[in-house]
Amino acid sequence: MAQADTIVVLDFETTGLSPDNGDRAIEIGAVKLERGEVVDRFQALMNPGRSVTAFIEDYTGISNTMLAEADSCAEVMDRFADFIQDYNLVAHNASFDQRFLDAELSRISRSYNGQFSCSLLAARRVFQQAPNHKLGTLVNYTNIPSSGDFHRALYDSEMTVKVWLKILEAIEQQYGLSDIPFSLLQKLNKTPKKSIHQWLLRQGESA
């Protein structure tokens, strides 16, 4: 398998786009991978202490009634901090999920030492021919079977796992890399798209 490290792939559903504007997490889903195999999962709704808009209810299928019955963000995020420990983390458009993870953990004075890598940035480099790089499009593009239940945290995490493994598989097949370390995938995120082919060739030669 192409992934050497244990990682946690995660996805937040939220009240909006920006924790700096007061938006909160309403659901977290995550999948733990060891050498490319799913070994654990985490899913929980959380009550942000206020109503979500009709747009968010419609977009996620998560209703205010469901959230009213859920544990608080503080309780859920405390359990989630235990779940992720210090594993490295992957998300689709990771900067978004990282902002919410940081904001919610900061509220309960918890932290983590894992680092993020982004499946969106990786897919833009590895799957340059895809029509676009939305999670759902990449699922179709890479022929991953899907029930289409996007915009729930665990489902999107599971789909992100499958896209992530397709990215690793493509790198492995095209460049002869195996047991790809997380650090290389972080560098991949920052390597200019224009030169990604040459860069990956060099990684394959020096591996």
Next chain:
DNA sequence: TGCCAGGCCCTCTTTAGGGCCTT
């Protein structure tokens, strides 16, 4: 009152603007 994200990436670029992604 009125406003409301941020980072990446391309290009008709760098003294900037706009589309893509995430909810």
